[in-house]
Amino acid sequence: MRIAVLSGKGGTGKTLVAVNLAAAAKDSTYIDCDVEEPNGHLFLKPEVVQEEEITVKIPAVNEQLCMGCRTCTYFCRFNALAYINDKLKIFADVCHCCGGCVLLCPVEALSDIDKVIGKIQKGAKDNINVNTGILDFGVESGVPIIKKLLSEYVSDGKNLTLIDCPPGSACIVMESIKDVDYCILVAEPTVFGVHNLNMVYELVKLFNKPHGVVLNKCLEGENPAEQFCIKKGIKILDRIPFDHELGTINSNARIAVRESEKYQKLFVDLLQKVTKEVHQHEAVTHS
Amino acid sequence: MRIAIPVDKQNLEASVNQTFGRTPYFLIYDTETKENVFIDNSAAASQGGAGIKAAQSIVDNKAEAVLTPLCGENAAEVLNAAGIKIYKTVRDASVMDTINAFMEGKLAILEDIHPGFHGQGGK
Incomplete structure (x- = not known):
């Protein structure tokens, strides 16, 4: 009960x-x-x-693989990613850990890493x-x-x-x-x-x-x-x-x-x- | 120089908006050619991270300076990464007065970056 x-x-x-x-x-x-x-x-x-x-999963970027297509920044409803000066920037505190950006990245530049909460x-x-x-x-x-x-x-x-x-x-x-x-x-x-x-x-x-x-x-x-x-x-x-x-x-x-x-x-x-x-x-x- | 200002309405008689991330429009103004373009701030309705998205559109519109009364830390991080300077304006001042003050060098760099109104968008 x-x-x-x-x-x-x-x-x-x-x-x-x-x-x-x-x-x-x-x-x-x-x-x-x-x-x-x-x-x-x-x-x-x-x-x-x-x-x-x-822990929760948050995204990390491999800058060598990222081609700047911005699929992830457009996708994220919480705007936890930004693309500035040919570099992807990730705001871990804003991320709601849905994993969508990692799934959608066409070149697998994003991967999950653990964040202790x-x-x-x-x-x-x-x-x-x-x-x-x-x-x-x-x-x-x-x-x-x-x-x-x-x-x-x-x-x-x-x-x-x-x-x-x-x-x-x-x-x-x-x-x-x-x-x-x-x-x-x-x-x-x-x-x-x-x-x-x-x-x-x-x-x-x-x-x-x-x-x-x-x-x-x-x-x-x-x-x-x-x-x-x-x-x-x-x-x-x-x-x-x-x-x-x-x-x-x-x-x-x-x-x-x-x-x-x-x-x-x-x-x-x-x-x-x-x-x-x-x-x-x-x-x-x-x- | 291209500057960006958060504004209430889409005309030069408008006032400076009191927020950065959730302003309805941005004015992109070229101080040499006097060319002005108003853009919708699609970040205004974001569930969260409005400052980040608004700053991203300022970067994409190739502004070199932002004139705003307030700026949150996430937005400032994006603008700084792009080398965009942030100047402090008076809240509710008219857009033209603000542009003139900037051109006369009367606006100071915005130092008091606030921790953001996180959650304001209903996270």
Whole structure:
């Protein structure tokens, strides 16, 4: 069972929910797809057993072979190649690694070379496998790292996998959720929170993913995110209070499930609810 | 000398455009013959790398100098590789005032090459 945790902006509580659900299960795998600033490992403290560099293919030119036909410069939608003073110039940072220029070059002057964009760390601790994607500074897109992270981990169907998504609803989030069984949307109780919730809500609807909302940082009184869920008919899975105790545990990089009975109950319950939701959805789609 | 200027409209009364890569048109102006040609900037609608493509067309049009208020680093790299000098203009100034300022030697070399508005084109 693959569960993605996502939100429209950073700081709503994706990692809080993801690491605590991972800890609430007996055996689980936590995958940090928030490759620009992965932080789940700070809580789960895995012993890193394996590290692997992730590369993408970018073009390189053999100037002896290039005859200046400009097929590649005309082809590239991102204008990553220019032809100046009888020389081909390649802008590696602009390249989106589609490989089209190499394919189209009529004289095979272009070839693929590897460019390192980041790495994956795999470790484990306390029955939780922790796989973390880390994007190098200045690199435009972490999508190749996420592809690798998610393709390498094959779930046996029973094991619980939690995918901690990057914030927002761009390509990088789409890549993170495309093969999951369920999406948990984490929302803050503000008008701004509603705006961000709506972004990810639109996304999971577009991807036709079963989903539910965890209302985080709940205070007494009006909760615009809750009202939004009621209005749209979105399942509210749980309410996490705006609580000093939880804030203290979390800011010390400890896991609430292991520190507090109250939160152990909350996250075990949440996990059960989500598991039930997934099974119900499977029953509906298979019938 | 052939100079290139990013412009808002296709006439000499137009203003200098505030961007280089995504300007709608370029004026190619010959300071000796006063000949002027307006070219469409096909880079304006690019998904990305507009500066590179715009600079490529300046190179292909054999300009020797570019007069622009802004220039991104990728565009500057292309222009520099072609030996084209980049001069800083005042934003929204009229095209004729800009040409006259250049011919009187009043325009300075553009030093503050910005890191580019990468992603502006919706990458």
